[in-house]
Amino acid sequence: MILKSMAAPAADLSLLRHVAVDRNRIVHFKARDFGSPALNRSFWFNRETLKSKIGIKSLAPYQVGLEASKKSNAYPCGLEGSIGLDAVSEGELREKGFLGLRKTKLVCTIGPACCTMEDLERLALGGMNVARLNMCHGTREWHLDVIRKIKKLNEENNFSISVMIDTEGSQIHVVDHGSPSSVKVEEGSVWLFTAEQYNGSRPFTLKANYEGFSEGIEVGDELVIDGGMACFVVVEKTGSDLHCKCTDSGLFLPGAKFSFWRDGKLVKRNYELSTLSTKDWADIDFGISAEVDYFALSFVNHADSIKHLMKYLSTKTTKPIRVLAKIESLESLYNLEDIVQASDGIMVARGDLGVEIPLEQIPTVQETITYICRQLNKPVIVASQLLESMVEYPTPTRAEVADVSEAVRQYADALMLSGESAIGSYGQKALSVLDMTSSRMESWSREENRQSHLNHHKLGVSLPDRVAEQICNCAVDMANNLGVDAIFVYTKHGHMASLLSRNRPNPPIFAFTDNNSTRMAMNVLWGVIPLLVDLSDDAESNISKSIELMKSKGLIRQEDTVLVVSDVTPTPTTPLSFQSIQVKTIV
Ligand SMILES: Nc1ncnc2c1ncn2[C@@H]1O[C@H](COP(=O)(O)OP(=O)(O)O)[C@@H](O)[C@H]1O
Numbered sequence: 001m002i003l004k005s006m007a008a009p010a011a012d013l014s015l016l017r018h019v020a021v022d023r024n025r026i027v028h029f030k031a032r033d034f035g036s037p038a039l040n041r042s043f044w045f046n047r048e049t050l051k052s053k054i055g056i057k058s059l060a061p062y063q064v065g066l067e068a069s070k071k072s073n074a075y076p077c078g079l080e081g082s083i084g085l086d087a088v089s090e091g092e093l094r095e096k097g098f099l100g101l102r103k104t105k106l107v108c109t110i111g112p113a114c115c116t117m118e119d120l121e122r123l124a125l126g127g128m129n130v131a132r133l134n135m136c137h138g139t140r141e142w143h144l145d146v147i148r149k150i151k152k153l154n155e156e157n158n159f160s161i162s163v164m165i166d167t168e169g170s171q172i173h174v175v176d177h178g179s180p181s182s183v184k185v186e187e188g189s190v191w192l193f194t195a196e197q198y199n200g201s202r203p204f205t206l207k208a209n210y211e212g213f214s215e216g217i218e219v220g221d222e223l224v225i226d227g228g229m230a231c232f233v234v235v236e237k238t239g240s241d242l243h244c245k246c247t248d249s250g251l252f253l254p255g256a257k258f259s260f261w262r263d264g265k266l267v268k269r270n271y272e273l274s275t276l277s278t279k280d281w282a283d284i285d286f287g288i289s290a291e292v293d294y295f296a297l298s299f300v301n302h303a304d305s306i307k308h309l310m311k312y313l314s315t316k317t318t319k320p321i322r323v324l325a326k327i328e329s330l331e332s333l334y335n336l337e338d339i340v341q342a343s344d345g346i347m348v349a350r351g352d353l354g355v356e357i358p359l360e361q362i363p364t365v366q367e368t369i370t371y372i373c374r375q376l377n378k379p380v381i382v383a384s385q386l387l388e389s390m391v392e393y394p395t396p397t398r399a400e401v402a403d404v405s406e407a408v409r410q411y412a413d414a415l416m417l418s419g420e421s422a423i424g425s426y427g428q429k430a431l432s433v434l435d436m437t438s439s440r441m442e443s444w445s446r447e448e449n450r451q452s453h454l455n456h457h458k459l460g461v462s463l464p465d466r467v468a469e470q471i472c473n474c475a476v477d478m479a480n481n482l483g484v485d486a487i488f489v490y491t492k493h494g495h496m497a498s499l500l501s502r503n504r505p506n507p508p509i510f511a512f513t514d515n516n517s518t519r520m521a522m523n524v525l526w527g528v529i530p531l532l533v534d535l536s537d538d539a540e541s542n543i544s545k546s547i548e549l550m551k552s553k554g555l556i557r558q559e560d561t562v563l564v565v566s567d568v569t570p571t572p573t574t575p576l577s578f579q580s581i582q583v584k585t586i587v
């Protein structure tokens with residue numbers, strides 16, 4: 001067990017790395033650090049520019065994203081035709097060169113504000129790597145329509161957007177006042193919290209969504225709405241109804257989440273609910289038939305629910321669908337390491353987490369989860385309220401930009417938009433802010449050589465496949481020391497690609513695979529550009545073919561150096577299994 005008492009103010013975050021900072025170091029800021037947009041880009045660009053660069057012709061003119069002004073090492077356009085690289089990465093590579101490729105992946109929640117073909121296309125061009133569908137909202141028909149549109153865009157415009165289904169989960173504790181807008185709560189007012197279901201709204205009454213919502217709750221307990229939007233004390237309990245007096249005024253938003261606290265600690269309530277509800281199982285069957293790429297499982301408290309779902313998937317489909325665990329409860333923090341081990345990746349679901357642990361602990365908990373995920377070689381997505389103000393406003397707050405930068409500085413694999421894209425008026429702008437902010441922080445981290453602060457002594461001893469792990473660690477050291485332009489890796493299941501990514505190398509990792517599920521799964525791996533290609537049993541021929549193809553398209557050129565990691569499995573022609581590192585200079 002890694003984290004012991006998250007609710008207590010002095011939660012044990014003993015595994016949290018303390019990055020050594022030399023306080024006497026004199027920092028010389030370079031003039032170029034200031035004032036210039038990331039990667040010499042101006043803030044807004046004409047989407048037509050990128051479209052024409054990547055050969056997409058079907059779109060109407062409108063503004064989205066960021067302009068990539070030409071870098072001296074930009075690549076010339078080559079022959080038309082597919083080399084298994086998606087159109088957006090190919091366009092970015094031509095525009096900005098190897099180091100200009102963004103490493104941090106971007107996830108967008110799809111909702112009513114961005115569900116037309118044109119909206120989705122804009123998000124794809126703006127850098128969306130994964131489209132998330134939250135099954136808390138909308139009908140299955142609506143979700144299916146979105147999935148079909150995304151698949152059509154992938155096929156017709158050579159995008160590579162993965163689809164994620166996020167389950168509703170059965171442990172959501174929600175109260176509602178029955179009116180569509182927010183309701184003010186005055187200090188001293190007494191409210192009834194009831195499980196009685198009725199239509200419309202009643203004064204000073206809130207409906208809880210679950211009958212047993214007040215089980216184990218006592219007079220004197222504190223009731224906190226949405227992590228602090230309003231606070232109450234329980235003054236009377238009648239049956240399952242609670243009469244609560246407001247101690248800290250605030251607001252009830254529709255569908256507010258709540259938690260109970262006693263003596264400064266969260267009251268753990270063991271509802272007899274399983275992580276996956278009947279509706280969740282039906283949504284999972286829906287996701288299987290719609291051939292989605294990931295399931296994000298809500299309210300995972302133990303590794304068992306992840307294992308259970310994985311087992312179910314293995315009996316229902318031959319297509320590997322990756323299972324991500326959402327960390328959003330206190331219980332999940334107690335079992336964090338087991339959950340990370342069992343899952344294919346993690347989402348730090350800060351929205352619900354902020355209802356269960358004090359808000360001031362979220363930043364350190366996020367850093368700890370990110371660190372543990374990297375140790376255990378699992379991708380991690382940082383989610384919720386990254387640019388919340390952009391649901392309403394066209395620019396983010398400075399604090400939001402700082403929050404995004406912090407997640408990138410921590411080397412999270414991916415960042416996620418929720419309401420900003422699903423219901424906000426400025427979804428594409430929010431995506432471009434993520435794109436620009438992460439690119440800027442990545443280039444700063446690279447210049448500052450920050451990846452050398454990663455805890456290397458722990459990398460290399462923590463995974464079962466230690467040979468592959470060591471090969472990848474050494475490969476990344478070599479790649480950084482030699483200053484190669486790109487890393488190439490050939491991978492069936494994405495394992496070697498993830499081991500390389502885990503070391504957060506300076507050059508981008510081009511991961512060649514012949515498996516489409518692997519390609520889509522690699523969309524959440526930091527710094528990995530997946531390519532879908534035919535691979536033969538002959539590793540050397542795969543390497544030379546892909547280099548030739550990239551060269552013929554003008555994507556690599558003479559004098560570029562590429563570090564190649566290959567993992568050869570035994571075949572009749574190559575009976576030995578071996579892994580190799582080669583450095584090739586393009587001639
Ligand atoms: N498919 C959808 N249909 C309607 N509204 C949606 C949909 N997906 C997301 N939303 C809206 O976007 C907001 C933010 O999304 P998200 O963070 O995923 O959900 P939640 O607020 O339930 O945690 C939701 O509160 C909801 O209003």
Ligand SMILES: C=C(OP(=O)(O)O)C(=O)O
Nearest residue numbers: 328349350351352383384
């Ligand atoms: C991502 C989250 O989950 P959901 O949107 O389902 O509440 C969260 O709580 O932060």
